[in-house]
Amino acid sequence: MVIALDGPAGSGKSSTAKEVARRLKFVHLDTGAMYRAITLKCLRLQIRADNEQELHKIVGSTELCFCGSPPDTRIWMDDEDVTRAVRSDEVTKNVSDYCAPEVVRKILVEQQRSIGRQASCVCEGRDIGTVVFPQAEVKFFLVASDEARARRRQKDFCEIGITKSLDELIAEIRERDRKDSTRSNSPLKRAGDAEVLDTTSLAFNEQVERIVCAAQKCKSGS
Ligand code: DC
Numbered sequence: 001m002v003i004a005l006d007g008p009a010g011s012g013k014s015s016t017a018k019e020v021a022r023r024l025k026f027v028h029l030d031t032g033a034m035y036r037a038i039t040l041k042c043l044r045l046q047i048r049a050d051n052e053q054e055l056h057k058i059v060g061s062t063e064l065c066f067c068g069s070p071p072d073t074r075i076w077m078d079d080e081d082v083t084r085a086v087r088s089d090e091v092t093k094n095v096s097d098y099c100a101p102e103v104v105r106k107i108l109v110e111q112q113r114s115i116g117r118q119a120s121c122v123c124e125g126r127d128i129g130t131v132v133f134p135q136a137e138v139k140f141f142l143v144a145s146d147e148a149r150a151r152r153r154q155k156d157f158c159e160i161g162i163t164k165s166l167d168e169l170i171a172e173i174r175e176r177d178r179k180d181s182t183r184s185n186s187p188l189k190r191a192g193d194a195e196v197l198d199t200t201s202l203a204f205n206e207q208v209e210r211i212v213c214a215a216q217k218c219k220s221g222s
Contacts, residue, residue, distance in 0.1 A: 007142035010149025031125035035099035036086035049097035129191030139194035
């Protein structure tokens with residue numbers, strides 16, 4: 001079974017996906033982390049996002065894999081655990097540019113489908129219900145107010161020692177939303193059959209429960 005969780009930055013996808021996957025004993029597939037890892041590598045190698053030829057080489061020759069089980073799934077790039085490095089401010093600011101080119105998406109989407117074929121998974125991203133797994137049995141599109149999303153980002157950054165004002169974060173989040181939803185390739189968009197879940201004022205357990213219940217209902221065929 002595939003549970004597709006899409007939505008903009010800070011809508012609560014990651015924390016929810018981790019907990020749903022832990023409860024159901026599914027794999028947690030964080031597709032954003034894959035785009036972030038490629039971004040990290042390109043930044044380190046000083047490859048620009050508009051250099052399609054180099055991007056193609058990099059994505060084709062980079063080994064990405066997920067290890068461990070939720071909530072502690074880690075992402076490895078080649079022989080390095082980059083779970084923490086992919087969350088840096090620099091990667092976050094640049095990832096929208098590196099995840100947009102067709103050459104990047106084509107290869108990563110194939111890898112994501114291959115993981116989804118091997119095990120039941122909770123897959124989070126921007127195009128999961130629309131492009132990666134349009135046949136996913138359970139689909140949710142998470143949303144939240146800009147302020148709620150910025151507060152969550154502020155907390156995440158604080159945990160890695162970065163201080164940012166709420167206004168700065170709201171501006172960054174809106175800019176990332178703009179880029180992610182207006183790109184020509186697999187833009188952020190709700191799948192017609194995805195249920196919208198507004199997490200602005202939902203308790204964390206409640207949002208997890210809604211998704212777990214939908215999955216159990218689907219499994220039992222009711
Ligand atoms: O969910 P996140 O913030 O870790 O995602 C990082 C970036 O990757 C985000 O700007 C959008 C992009 N992304 C995407 O284009 N498609 C996905 N399936 C997942 C993420």
